[in-house]
């Protein structure tokens with residue numbers, strides 16, 4: 001526990017401790033993806049309570065690509081001023097904040113009739129059964145550039161870094177997965193080919209933000225089903241990510257425990273070391289926002 005409270009460095013970020021709030025979609029942004037008072041309060045509470053690094057809920061890089069309601073947006077320059085409020089606030093308390101960016105894809109049932117949803121191949125997603133459009137090379141470039149433009153805005157808004165969402169069956173994860181990626185071009189087949197989309201996104205982001213900006217990637221360790229991404233594949237992906245200069249790969253972080261107790265880290269720091277009260281029951285997603293319905297009312 002002592003080590004967890006020690007300062008550390010992650011990329012170029014100096015963190016006051018090693019506790020990371022992993023990305024948590026709050027379902028509290030406006031329809032456009034702008035901040036609201038309840039959303040700002042969540043980040044203020046986390047920063048106030050000594051969380052060393054806060055990763056925002058996933059933000060969409062293309063306006064039309066919104067896998068869930070109430071997500072933060074980062075698809076246009078109008079968000080730069082908006083998020084300066086948030087980054088200044090978090091920095092006032094000595095915490096660091098990075099923004100997670102994602103292209104959701106077929107792991108959604110949200111407004112699926114009203115938009116084109118991209119996928120590596122036309123394979124129904126296992127839980128939503130949504131089928132996407134197999135992307136052309138031009139569409140791949142559009143999405144890659146959207147990630148890179150979003151990262152530039154994130155840097156301009158004063159965030160300490162950016163996290164690429166490569167997990168949870170979202171689009172990047174689907175490109176990596178032999179189950180979802182059945183392409184026969186240079187983006188499918190071998191692991192090197194399946195990694196190409198992620199590599200290109202990383203390369204374009206790095207070009208936009210420079211060497212000193214922290215880039216983190218969140219990966220699924222294994223898909224845990226026949227024909228899916230295995231732990232061995234992920235080990236290879238991690239090695240490659242390290243070689244190309246990714247600053248960190250997310251293994252674990254704290255999401256639900258901090259919904260149940262936003263002041264958990266402060267409590268532990270002050271010596272009240274009983275374990276987190278969160279029951280891991282996942283009853284924290286509601287239509288009125290994602291909050292702990294057991295211990296903390298929204």
Ligand SMILES: Cc1cc2nc3c(=O)[nH]c(=O)nc-3n(C[C@H](O)[C@H](O)[C@H](O)COP(=O)(O)O)c2cc1C
Pocket residue numbers: 022023024025026056057058100165167168218253254255256257280282284285290
């Ligand atoms: C309400 C809710 C929203 C989440 N939103 C995101 C998200 O936006 N991006 C992401 O990568 N993971 C998201 N997650 C997953 C968490 O970051 C985390 O990986 C997962 O909940 C396991 O950690 P935990 O046991 O500490 O909750 C979310 C989880 C919950 C409960």
Ligand code: SF4
Pocket residue numbers: 256257259260277278279280281282283284291292293294295
């Ligand atoms: S609803 Fe359940 S899983 Fe979610 S934060 Fe509360 S106790 Fe934890």
